[in-house]
Amino acid sequence: MIELHTPAEIDEMRAAGKFVARVLQETAAASAVGVNLLTIDKIARDLTKSAGALSTYVDYHPSFGGSPFGHYICTSVNDAALHGLPHDYVLRDGDMLSLDFAASVDGWVADSALTLIVGTPREEDLRLIDTAERALEAGIEAAHSGSRMGDVSAAIGSVARADGLTVNLEFGGHGVGRTMHGDPHVPNDGRAHRGWPLRSGLVFAIEPWFMLGTDRIYTDIDGWTLRSQDGSRAAHVEHTIAITPDGPLVLTARS
Numbered sequence: 001m002i003e004l005h006t007p008a009e010i011d012e013m014r015a016a017g018k019f020v021a022r023v024l025q026e027t028a029a030a031s032a033v034g035v036n037l038l039t040i041d042k043i044a045r046d047l048t049k050s051a052g053a054l055s056t057y058v059d060y061h062p063s064f065g066g067s068p069f070g071h072y073i074c075t076s077v078n079d080a081a082l083h084g085l086p087h088d089y090v091l092r093d094g095d096m097l098s099l100d101f102a103a104s105v106d107g108w109v110a111d112s113a114l115t116l117i118v119g120t121p122r123e124e125d126l127r128l129i130d131t132a133e134r135a136l137e138a139g140i141e142a143a144h145s146g147s148r149m150g151d152v153s154a155a156i157g158s159v160a161r162a163d164g165l166t167v168n169l170e171f172g173g174h175g176v177g178r179t180m181h182g183d184p185h186v187p188n189d190g191r192a193h194r195g196w197p198l199r200s201g202l203v204f205a206i207e208p209w210f211m212l213g214t215d216r217i218y219t220d221i222d223g224w225t226l227r228s229q230d231g232s233r234a235a236h237v238e239h240t241i242a243i244t245p246d247g248p249l250v251l252t253a254r255s
Ligand code: MG
Pocket: 100, 101, 102, 111, 112, 113, 207, 238
């Protein structure tokens, strides 16, 4: 079921968006050579608890997860594309790290992700992150009342394809509201002028994620982390947006 939210509800969602943005900023700032992924998870946990927010990850146990997630943030390193389970790993110079965080504040969820390079970046890694960020911007720009979900998907996919990347359609964006995942699904590629008509009040996450050499993934033995089949690196970025009469409102915008 697709829910449309009132302007007052969207106003209430701003607190969750701001909180998620702040946690991503603080965990990104802490991500450096020599830092353990479990330390980053602890920062997310401490911020969640001290804000009185609720984690939407800790007890999360969907059909594709090997067990309840048990952590507060996804930390995907290098060939890990999505759902990176925090574990005892110390970040090294040049690692590509994506942080994906969602939480519930005052009953509303927000979900957002970013990708960064720890220490010295490689040119091809910066290009991959740049492609994902431009795809996210293109998707947001296409998300307005009167367009269709296919316009958002096509905008994302065309940025990837223009940069020679292929797109995995198994995981994409999703409706966000009282819960973390709802309808509609937001594929990272598609056909313009097709799919759900977009209307004011629709709130959803747009999350392009691309791998440098493939669009195929496999699940790590940890039961959660999704890795590129060819070992190439992956970048993942995400914002939760609301469609308003004035256009898309990025609830998880970072200052
Ligand atoms: Mg997310």
